[in-house]
Amino acid sequence: MTLDILAISPHPDDVELACGGTLARAVESGARVGLLHLTRGEAGTRGTVEERKSEAECAGRALGAESVEFLDCGDGALRTGAAEEDALIEVLRRLRPEMVLGPAASDRHPDHGRAHRLVEAACFYAGLAKRKVPGRGEPHRPAAVFHYMLHDTFEPRFVIDVTSSWNKKMAALACYQSQLYQSTGQSGGSRDEREPETKVSSPEYWLAVEGRARHYGLLIGAEFGEPFGSRLPLAVSDLMSVLPRGLR
Template identity: 40%
Template structure:
C-alpha cells in the first residue's frame, strides 16, 4: 500500500498526542494515512504489551488510518545505527509516503529525540540507490525518499514552523488519545498501578491547553505545531491561507 502520509512514533500513543488532529484532517481530504510504531512501549510503568496493542488498535479505528504496524524495536534501548536504520528504510520503501511525520528531535524523554533523529536519517538514506533492502517476499526494493519530514511537538515546547488548524476534529483527536486508558487515567480504587507523570488529569489538561495556545496564534480554537528542518516554499501568494480571526 502506498501512503500519502506516514506518522511514526517511538511509543504507541506518541502519534495520537503529537499529530492525530492533522492526520484526521488529511483523512477527511481522502489521503491515505498510516501509523508506524517503533517499539511496543514495553518499558512503560503502567499497562502491558498486550494492553498497548489493544489500545493502539482502538485509537487507529477512531482515527480511521489505513494501516498501523509495529517494528518491535527495543523500548529504551534502540539506537540510531545501521541495523535500525535499515529496518526503518525497509518500511519506508514499502509504504512510500510522500510526507513523514516524526518524533521531535529533542525532548524530556530520551527515546523521543533519538527516534526523531533515527527517522530523519532513515528518510534521507532511503533515497540512496546503493543502499539495498528487500521486501517481505525477498524482492529488491526501489529507493524512496519522502518529500518532507515534519516533527511534532511532545513534552517540551519548541517554536513551530507550521501550525495546522485542528478545530473541527479536536474532539475525535481527544478520543484517540483517551483510547490509552492505562496510560492517561488514574483509574478506580481497584487500580494498583503506580501513578506516573502522564496519568495525572493535569497531563491531559496540558495537552488541551497547548492546542488552544497554538490555535490562538493563528486565530482558531485548536492547532497542532510542527518543525521542519527543510525550508518549505510556496509557488505564489495564493497558497497562503487566511484564517478568520
C-alpha cells in the same frame, strides 16, 4: 498499498498526542495515512505490551489510519543502529509515503531525540539505490519530513488548525486506557488504583494537552492547533492558502 503520510511514533500514544488532529483532518481530506510505532511501549510503567498494541490499533481506527505497524527498536533505550535503519527503510520503501511526520530533534524523553535521528537517517538512506535492505521495495525518499511537538516546545514553522478534528483526536486518546487519564470516566477504575500514576496518567497532563492546543490555535485564530517544525522552509504555491482565517 501506498501512503500519503506516514506518522512515526517513538512509543504508542506519542503521535496521537502530538498530531492526532492533523492526521484525522488529513484523512477527512482524502489522504492515506499510516501510523508506525518504533517500539511496543514495553518499558512503560503502566500497561502490558499486548494492551498497548490493541490500544494503538484502536487509536489508528479512531483517526481513520490505513495501517498501524510496529517495529522493535527497544523502548527505554531506543536503538538507532544499522539494523533499526534497515527495518525503517523497508517500511518506507514498501509504504512509499510522500510525507513523514516524526519527533523533534531533542525532547525530555531521550528516546524521542534518538527516534528523530533514526527517522531522518532512514528517510534519506531509503532513497539510495545502493543501500540494500531486506524486502523488495524500490528506493524511495519522502519529499518532506516534518516534526511534531511532544514535551519540549520549539518555535513552530507552521500550525495546523485541528478544531474540526479535535473530537477524533480525543477518541484516539481515549483508546489508551492503560496510559492516559480518561476524562470521560469510562476507564481507569480498578486498574488506576492498581497501577502507579505517571506524569501522563494525571488529569493535569490532560489539561496541558488541551492547553497547548488552545495556545497554538490562538496564534492562528483557531480554537485548537497542532505545531510543527521543519528543517527546510515550506514551499507555498498559493499565498492565500496560508491566510489565518480567524485572525483580524
